[in-house]
Amino acid sequence: MSHPGISTPIVTGNNCQQTEKRVIRWAISLVPPIVEILRSQETPVRYSEMNSNITIDDYYPAWISAIENETFLTQKHDPKSVGTSYAGFRTVAVKSQSGIKGFIESREYTVRKYKNNNPNHPPDYLQLIPNDQSMVTGSGIKPHSTTPTSSxxxxxxxxxxxxxWHIFAEHSKKIEEKESKGYITLQVEL
Known part of the structure; x- marks a missing residue:
């Protein structure tokens, strides 16, 4: 398979060190085009566009697409997985994929857009706060357990x-803790 602007190295001769260096230079040359492809497909908002003009409508189509592709609610956060134990702490949403779609479409929530300060993760960290303050979004389950212990x-x-794009339940106190420790930074309320 060939890609525009990317040529395959030709290995000739018996000099392994030169061949190895050429292969390394060739592999490094692949990084920028691959990164650009991933960024263009990953999020509707470019990482460099961290301004206050962003609205829910910038994210909404990608969320609905993930819901329709059944990738928005991953297995470990799906309420159907409550009977399965996992090695680490996790939260399980109260709503199923279709219930979450109804909630997203209702727009009965406030969104706080945070920047994730961990360079190993994409920067968008979005908190959806239900307008109905009595709504329970999910439950926390301790490691190696199947019993929810916190809301x-x-x-x-x-x-x-x-x-x-994927969703999980979280407690606002945990989000406040992440912010106070500098793991995330509030950018704007949408």
Whole structure:
């Protein structure tokens, strides 16, 4: 398979060191085009566009697409997985994929857009706060357990490099803690 602007190295001769260096230079040359492809597909908002003109409508189509592709609610956060134990702490949403779609479409929530300060993660960290303050969004489950032990009052939506846009339940106190420790920075309320 050939890609525009990318040539395949030709290995000739018996000099392994030169061949190895050429292969390394060739592999490094692939990084910028691959990064650009991933960025163009990952999120509807470019990382450099961190301004206050962003609205829910900039994210909404990508979220609905992930819901329709059944990738928005990953298995470990799906309420159907409550009976399965996982090695680490996790939250399980109260709503199914279709219930979450109804909630997203209702627009009965406030969105706080945070910047994730971890360079190994995409920067968008979005907290959805239901307008109905009595709404329970999910439950926390301790490692190696199948029993929910705590309730959540918000949803978090992130765009992972491998998982794409996905949602999970979270407690607002945990979000406040992440902000106070500098893990995330509030940018704007949408």
């Amino acid at each position: 959540c009052d918000s949803f978090i939506i992130v765009s992972g490099v491998k998982q794409g």
